[in-house]
Amino acid sequence: MKKIVLSASLLETLTFAGDYTNSIWMKFKDIPKGSFVMGTPTPNCPKDNPFTEKNEFDECLGSISKSKTPAHRVSLNSFYLGETEVTQGQWYEVMENNPAKFKTGDANMPVEQVSFDDAKEFISRLNQKEGTNKYRLPTEEEWEYAARAGTTTKWSCGDSESCLSSVAVYDTNSPRAVKRKKSNAFGLYDMHGNFWDWTDSCWTSDYNSGKDCSRKVNRGGCWATMPTALFLRIRATALRTTVTTTESFDSS
Numbered sequence: 001m002k003k004i005v006l007s008a009s010l011l012e013t014l015t016f017a018g019d020y021t022n023s024i025w026m027k028f029k030d031i032p033k034g035s036f037v038m039g040t041p042t043p044n045c046p047k048d049n050p051f052t053e054k055n056e057f058d059e060c061l062g063s064i065s066k067s068k069t070p071a072h073r074v075s076l077n078s079f080y081l082g083e084t085e086v087t088q089g090q091w092y093e094v095m096e097n098n099p100a101k102f103k104t105g106d107a108n109m110p111v112e113q114v115s116f117d118d119a120k121e122f123i124s125r126l127n128q129k130e131g132t133n134k135y136r137l138p139t140e141e142e143w144e145y146a147a148r149a150g151t152t153t154k155w156s157c158g159d160s161e162s163c164l165s166s167v168a169v170y171d172t173n174s175p176r177a178v179k180r181k182k183s184n185a186f187g188l189y190d191m192h193g194n195f196w197d198w199t200d201s202c203w204t205s206d207y208n209s210g211k212d213c214s215r216k217v218n219r220g221g222c223w224a225t226m227p228t229a230l231f232l233r234i235r236a237t238a239l240r241t242t243v244t245t246t247e248s249f250d251s252s
Helices: 056-061 088-095 116-130 140-148 161-166
Strands: 002-007 010-014 027-031 034-038 072-076 079-082 196-203 212-219 236-239 247-251
Touching: 027 140, 034 140, 072 140, 079 140, 088 116, 140 196, 140 212, 196 236
Parallel strands: 002 079, 196 247
Antiparallel strands: 002 010, 002 247, 027 079, 034 072, 196 212, 212 236
């Protein structure tokens, strides 16, 4: 049994093997089941002392971002993920409009100026169009597992920043059409850079904290960010109603 995540939506309970293309030519990659370590290891830090003004825990963490702690192993069943971010052409096929700012005449530009709620409406209509209820957004666990494609390095291409330009659009003045860079080992494009990707996961201040579902987790960095924002462990957040020129989405 399979699941599909459109670099923005996920399709469940498919019985075929191999990659998949739907009726509007959205291509999905077959992501194998597996596990990975999510998050950053932390030192054995003390709890905050309620009788001091210090924040002992945060001081102990130092430069480690609390939002990426603690490290923990995640296991996932196989699923399908869209090989690219949802494009303006794919969006138009379903929604019959184009909200993007970056209209270059190329329908393969990712759609942006799309809120989380807009992405969910796209997926609802895509399900109707396809006669199913199996498409959805990926969780942040599914997103990171697919983006890593079996790697344990800072970026899917390695730990050296010199590799990043081959797989990512970043630190530039505008985005690019999809598939202009190399894919990762799972055949997915633009998992680093181009646009931040919406996930279906509610924001948590760390992996053990309570959920704030008025905000959603964003992953991947964008065309305007620096290399460190493209680390695979980096988590960002935005209100689910946020509309910007740096956010897009994948489906599964």
